[in-house]
Amino acid sequence: MSRFMSGRFERLKEYAPGEQPQDKRYIKLNTNESPFPPSPAVSAAVNERAVLDLRLYSDPRSAALKAALAGQFGVSSENVFVGNGSDEILSFAFMAFCEKGEKISYPEISYGFYPVFAELYELQKNELALRDDFSIDPKMYHGLDTMIVLANPNAPTGLCLSPEEIGKIASSNPDRVVVVDEAYVDFGAESVAALTKELDNLLVVQTFSKSRSLAGARLGFALGNKELISDLEKLKFSTNPYNVNRLSLAAGVAALNEQEYYDNNCKKIIATREYTSKELAKMGFWLTESRANFLFARHPGIDGQELYLTLKERGILVRHFSKPRLRDFVRITIGRQEDMERLVLTVKEILENA
């Protein structure tokens, strides 16, 4: 820290994103990106004309993208917020709906950005234990009377709560915002987007980064009661009115016009996930029942760090977390079928030599 940095950031530990190595081409199974390219309409929309228009600011109201999202989810544009990745939206939500010094509740094992935002906004971290099988006990979230953030499916376990369970959590905390981070919902979980029509404290956050193949475009959105949305708009217009750039807005609208392409990719990823999970189980791995585009797996014969490093040497990148309860595991993004066949073979070889 320089001598100029505010003392309030002294203890802030920044988020550590997964590696994006530039040294060589890996089979990249470490940051839950889609193995499939964006749909053809996206390439067509990000054309020379769009580049020439970059001299102009982007639409600060993101009207076209909001209208397309509103159509897809059967809500009105007033119920939609658009952000520079869903991380930005989560940041605005933490900023908007908590007082400094207040508690915010989320599972002890979840998306690594939640504790970072909690520290950034000087909130008290109320990290609730998971059950032994890594599932969330929804009753622990009833009547907490704090803001709550839940990733559903959760990361890095891939385990889900049902819409009924989330509905109960939200209705038992009527005076606080419940954020449901649905980054992975398209890989086999159920969205609670429709519940935002009944529950004015429920904010559903989704992203174009995973199922919609646009991680590099930085595009996320939130659905909720129009008052919650206008609170987020207020903070956005006080931070960065042009938060989403023109090319990403155009890409997002084009992607929504080809939903079938993305639905089909999700089906392929789900089938490949089931294949990979069976093959790993046959080799003696224990896995959570993931409904996301990744698997969370441990093997009694090799620790997570070692498996991660050995796979990396062999050109396959997965994610390892050093937190005590996660240390034995690796998180493996689901790639194309051929990538996962390669992973399975490589893991077999590694275990034979271990």
Ligand SMILES: *Cc1c(COP(=O)(O)O)cnc(C)c1O
């Ligand atoms: C990937 C991810 C995000 C971030 O998505 P961006 O839209 O790329 O910022 C948010 N939450 C969870 C749980 C994620 O895994």
